[in-house]
Amino acid sequence: MQLELKIAWLAVWATAAAPVLVQAMPEVEITVRADEVVHVMQGGIGASWHAIEAEIPTHVKHPVFAGPAHGGSAWGGNPPADDTARWRQIERHADWLGLDFIRVEVETRMWQPERDRFTWNGPEMRILHRILDWCERRKADVFLQVMWGNVDWNAHPEFRGDPVTRVHSGPQDMRAFGDSVAALVKNLTQTKRYTCIRWVCINNEPGAEWSWWQAPPNTPMSLRDGLAAVRRALDRDGLRIPLCGPDWTDLPELKPEKIDFDEFIGAYDLHSYYARFDWATTEGYPLAAAEKRLAGWRSWAAARGKPLFLSELGTMVYGWRTNNGGPARFESALKDTELLVRGLNAGLDGFNRWSFVNRGDLDGQWQMISTWDQTNKTMLQTIRPFPNSYFVYGLISRLTAKHSSVLACDTRGGQVDGTNRVFAAALRSPKHHLTWMIVNDAPQAWPARLEVSGASGNALQKYQVTVEQRDQSNLQIKPLNQVRLTQGAANVADVLPPLSLTVYSTYDLSHADRGVIAE
Numbered sequence: 001m002q003l004e005l006k007i008a009w010l011a012v013w014a015t016a017a018a019p020v021l022v023q024a025m026p027e028v029e030i031t032v033r034a035d036e037v038v039h040v041m042q043g044g045i046g047a048s049w050h051a052i053e054a055e056i057p058t059h060v061k062h063p064v065f066a067g068p069a070h071g072g073s074a075w076g077g078n079p080p081a082d083d084t085a086r087w088r089q090i091e092r093h094a095d096w097l098g099l100d101f102i103r104v105e106v107e108t109r110m111w112q113p114e115r116d117r118f119t120w121n122g123p124e125m126r127i128l129h130r131i132l133d134w135c136e137r138r139k140a141d142v143f144l145q146v147m148w149g150n151v152d153w154n155a156h157p158e159f160r161g162d163p164v165t166r167v168h169s170g171p172q173d174m175r176a177f178g179d180s181v182a183a184l185v186k187n188l189t190q191t192k193r194y195t196c197i198r199w200v201c202i203n204n205e206p207g208a209e210w211s212w213w214q215a216p217p218n219t220p221m222s223l224r225d226g227l228a229a230v231r232r233a234l235d236r237d238g239l240r241i242p243l244c245g246p247d248w249t250d251l252p253e254l255k256p257e258k259i260d261f262d263e264f265i266g267a268y269d270l271h272s273y274y275a276r277f278d279w280a281t282t283e284g285y286p287l288a289a290a291e292k293r294l295a296g297w298r299s300w301a302a303a304r305g306k307p308l309f310l311s312e313l314g315t316m317v318y319g320w321r322t323n324n325g326g327p328a329r330f331e332s333a334l335k336d337t338e339l340l341v342r343g344l345n346a347g348l349d350g351f352n353r354w355s356f357v358n359r360g361d362l363d364g365q366w367q368m369i370s371t372w373d374q375t376n377k378t379m380l381q382t383i384r385p386f387p388n389s390y391f392v393y394g395l396i397s398r399l400t401a402k403h404s405s406v407l408a409c410d411t412r413g414g415q416v417d418g419t420n421r422v423f424a425a426a427l428r429s430p431k432h433h434l435t436w437m438i439v440n441d442a443p444q445a446w447p448a449r450l451e452v453s454g455a456s457g458n459a460l461q462k463y464q465v466t467v468e469q470r471d472q473s474n475l476q477i478k479p480l481n482q483v484r485l486t487q488g489a490a491n492v493a494d495v496l497p498p499l500s501l502t503v504y505s506t507y508d509l510s511h512a513d514r515g516v517i518a519e
Contacts, residue, residue, distance in 0.1 A: 028414040028448040028496060032426040034434055035454025036408040041427075042267075042307040043141060043198075043350020044101035044402030044517075045340065047368060049357055050074045051128035052107055052147070058362055059322070062164045064218050067210050068321040070164050073355065073362040074105050074147050074204070077372045079379050081126035086371075089383040090357065091134050093369045097394045098515020100140045100402035103311055103352040104131055105204075107167075108149040111187070112180050115153040120187055132188065135196040139518035141402055142197045143244065143269075143311060143352065144188075146181060147204040148212035154180075158216040170203075170213040170221040177202075178229030185239050199267060201244040201311070202230050208249075227264035242266020247311065250274050251285075254296040267349075268301045270294075271312035275339055277331075277441050279419045282317040287335070291342045298347040307349035313339060314354040320364035323374060328365035330470035330499070333392035337501055338439045340396060344406050344425040353393050360386075368394065370473075387471045392501055395465055395477060396437055398515035399505045401429040409436075414446055414496075422446060422496065431519040432456045435505040440496040448496050457506030459484050467499035476511045 056071030079086035110124045119125060135142050150167045152160040154176055159165035171177035181202060188194050206213035207220045215221050223246055231243055245261055249271035274284035294310070301308040315335050319326030326332065340351050358367035361374045367386045371379060385391065404427040414422030421442035427435045434455045440446060461479035469475055483504070496502055507516055 028422050028446045029412040030422075030424045030438065030448065030450045031410045032424075032436055032450075032452045033408040033454055034426065034428060034452055034456075037405040037428070038345075038408055039347045039406040041349045041402070041404055041406065043143070043309055044404070045351050045397045045400050046099035046101035046103070046140065047097075047353045047356035047397075048074075048103040048105060048145075048312060049131055049355065050105035050147075051078065051124050051131055052076075052105060052110065053078055053124050053127065054109065056150070056167055057163050060164060065164055065168050065210060069363040070167055071148075072204075073358050073360075073364070073366055076362065077357045077359040077367070078127050079371070080123065081130050083379075086379060086383060087130055090369065090371070093383065093385065093390075094134060094356070095138070095514040096398065097356075097368070097390070098398040098400070098517050099356065100138075100397070100400070100517040101143065101350045101352065102131070102135055102140050102356075103143045103145050104128070104135070105145045105147050106184070107147050108151050108154070108177075108180055111184050113151060115176070118183065120191075129192070132192075132194050132196060136194055140196060141199075141350075142194075143199045143201065143309065143350070144185070144197050145201045145204065145311070149177070156216050168210075168212050168214050170206075170215060171226065174225050174229040177226065178231075178233035181230045182233035182237050182239060185234060185241060186237055189239065189241070197241060199244050199309075200230075200234075200241050201247050201269060202226050203247060205247055205249045205271060207246070224261040224264070227261045231264040244269045244309065244311070247271070249312070251290055251293055253293050254300055256300070262304060265306070267307045267309060268297060269309040269311040270297060272310060272339065273312075273314050273316040275315075275335065276317045277335055277338070279416065279421070279441075280317070284317040287339060287342060290339060291346055294343055294346040294348060302347065308347070309350040309352070310339075310343055310348055311350070311352050312354045313351060314366060316364070322363070323361040324364045326364060328367075328386065328388055330388045330392070330467060333388040334439065334441060334499060334501065336389070336393050337396060337437075338423055338441055340393070341423050341425045341437050341439055344427070345409065347406070353389065385473050385475075387473050391469070391472075391475050391477060392465050395463060395501060395503055396435075398477075398509070399435045399463065399503055399507050400427050401431075401433070401516045401519050404429050404435075414440070414442070416442055416444075428455075429516070429519050433506045433516075433519075434460070435503060435507065438496060438502045440498065440500050440502075443498050445498050446496045448494065450494075455506075459508070460504045460506055461508050462494070463503045463505065464497070465501050466497045478511045479508060
């Protein structure tokens with residue numbers, strides 16, 4: 001069925017705070033060719049979800065390692081595995097968000113606390129099973145992430161006995177490390193029979209002085225050695241799951257001379273936290289630079305037949321650390337979403353926002369759901385959406401399926417002082433549902449003319465989140481109106497509000513419906 005959608009307004013409201021009728025404002029023109037596939041994603045859109053609950057030191061002054069939180073915020077905030085009532089709430093939120101690409105995080109201590117002792121049914125392993133059970137039921141793809149070791153038995157001798165240096169230590173015995181990771185993958189995929197685990201990454205953010213892959217006194221270790229050891233152990237045990245790397249932050253420029261591990265990995269992955277709006281004057285690098293770096297990495301990976309994932313993304317430019325609310329601002333959520341939209345057009349295969357479950361008092365308010373009472377240091381009885389990230393980034397994850405096709409999408413107009421302020425991308429699901437995302441990061445509205453050709457479906461539903469809905473935890477996200485098609489064509493008028501995300505989709509979801517994960 002062919003679809004022609006054209007949207008045009010001649011007058012719009014300039015700002016949400018002070019409505020003023022604007023005349024002769026330049027139009028935004030966006031064209032989607034739904035029958036022209038640019039790229040097919042090998043992943044999807046989701047979030048990080050750790051299974052680690054044992055406390056890791058925070059805000060400790062240390063003679064070797066500095067840092068606000070020595071395990072970041074990759075621990076805490078999950079209920080015990082036998083707390084069925086709370087887990088059902090968490091799973092309902094994961095359902096609503098439609099998280100279809102999940103970075104599931106573990107540490108070696110969880111399954112091998114001592115060289116000759118495995119704990120396949122310990123408390124945190126049961127939490128891991130809770131997460132993987134949900135992913136298996138919902139057919140979400142899992143990016144299994146070994147964050148660090150945190151075990152004395154395979155830490156460097158100088159780092160043993162200290163809870164800070166131990167968690168930062170890389171493996172002393174690399175062969176034993178490879179065997180340990182292979183044992184975990186074998187247990188999960190063969191003994192427990194999980195089919196959802198599609199990728200494995202061996203360490204979080206190596207390569208910096210504060211990293212978790214260090215040798216004494218504080219020197220980054222070779223990532224190649226670790227990847228080679230794990231790949232050998234997996235192959236020995238007949239485990240064909242591909243490895244990912246390098247897991248570097250903060251979105252470094254491509255330097256081929258540093259990549260000596262390509263033969264061992266099946267996918268590339270990176271992190272981004274300091275990207276900012278192109279027009280902003282905060283610290284960090286503009287999204288245009290992020291997009292350029294991602295395009296460079298994508299070209300490198302594609303030339304080798306491998307996908308590229310943005311396996312952590314978030315926003316630090318408005319502040320972070322302890323319980324700082326910077327990562328949770330509406331502007332942060334909109335920037336994260338714009339990075340996703342621009343990353344899709346750059347050819348990325350998957351995105352994980354940091355993070356689905358997070359205490360929010362370790363290195364910033366990153367959580368997408370509220371599980372933790374920061375005052376009383378205990379689990380909340382009622383688990384609710386966390387404002388902004390849940391409803392902005394979540395609106396896209398909710399309306400997209402894994403392994404979708406990125407479509408040709410062109411945007412013209414929408415500039416302020418020569419800087420683009422409107423960005424769009426479109427996906428076609430495996431069953432040919434269309435989802436079209438438009439971010440307006442300007443403090444003004446735009447009359448728009450939008451054109452789609454080559455799409456299929458009975459109607460387009462419109463969904464939207466604007467700056468007027470910032471900081472709310474009880475939004476009701478549902479279709480605002482419907483674009484009916486006549487012989488695959490329709491004409492409709494609309495507007496792009498200030499600081500907003502607008503999504504058109506052939507998915508018709510009420511607020512009570514689960515999000516889309518797999519087709």
